[in-house]
Amino acid sequence: MSLVVLKFGGTSVGSCEKIIKVAKLIKKYHKKKNKIIVVSSAMSGVTNDLIKKSKTISNKFEKSEYDVLVSAGEQIACSLLAGSLMDIGLKSRSWLSWQLPILTEGNHASSRIKKINTKEVLDFINKGGIPVITGFQGISINKRITTLGRGGSDSSAIAIAKFFNADSCIIYTDVEGVYTTDPKVNLRAKKINKISYEEMLEMASLGTKVMQPSSIQDAMLNNITIDVKSTFSKKSGTKITIENDDFNNKVVTGIAYTKNDAKITLVSVVDKPGVAANIFKPLANNEINVDMVVQNISANGKETDITFTVKREDIKNSLKLLKKNNKISYKKIIQDDKVSKISIIGVGMISSPGVTYRMFKALAKKKINIMVISTSEIKISVLINQKHTNEAVKVLHQEFNLD
Ligand code: ASP
């Protein structure tokens, strides 16, 4: 008998009708003599709504109370789902994270799972029960409710698969799997059958919204194979595992984009040791994540320009910090938030020279200007004017034979 973890995202449990369908889907696994653990997210829209409410009460809503509030949606979804399973004759019950408990560490709103007590739930499974566990939530050592960051029920599912030593982990969602790029932007996007953890981690971090990036990292570290599938379609999904598709010798596996970046340029910064550190220190202290950075070689040996990107929601605060930073001097600050970051991702890049050139050439042919570049072994990202996003995705999709 194999143990499967079935995780359902917000849209999969988005209404009572959908929850009833999900219960029927779970029953199929039960009929095939599987042992099952169900993990559920909140009904779609509920978490957003709770966050909005916290902001209406206070724009400095206490983080520990924020976690109590925003984790509430999962309780509703899990009890409805357990109730629905019982209605079709199955033995089921819900578990809130603190009831196991699922122990977390780290800050409120971005905690990480450290340990899960499995005993009670295992006893229940061994007696033929189907536990429905709340995703997204945990409890800290101080007995405070915590959450795992937006989209965190993916992390819950991976951690549950790990601590219960599950044979498989299936992420049920509203898309059929992971695509070569966003099908909404490019109709030629194709479903990827198999993708490596590294590639998926880059895709998720660089804008592909299918799964929470840190959950992929956890799966990679623990070697847990993930299947991503659509709840409401019978089609096969995408397997996320150690190696990618052997038969597909493509250089690029997928193309991702983000539209929530903003670019800041400091013009004529003194070019001497310590300056870059002085610029970024206050940003780091305020938990502002700096992403892409370019610094020119100084032409006159005295001054240079530094350009970098931050998340758009951080731009106001970043500019404020830069302006009151008396450890740095510059002639002016230029900002631009009409930018997007386009990335090509693939382990095939490691062994194929000329990928950078092909990317730049394809963009140049469409007269798309590149503002900032950053690379790693398996990805190249460029920052461009936001209005060219769709066009850039399409031309790169074609250039790298993904059409
Ligand atoms: N309900 C949470 C959120 O909306 C967790 C999740 O969906 O995975 O972020």
Ligand code: MG
């Ligand atoms: Mg979700």
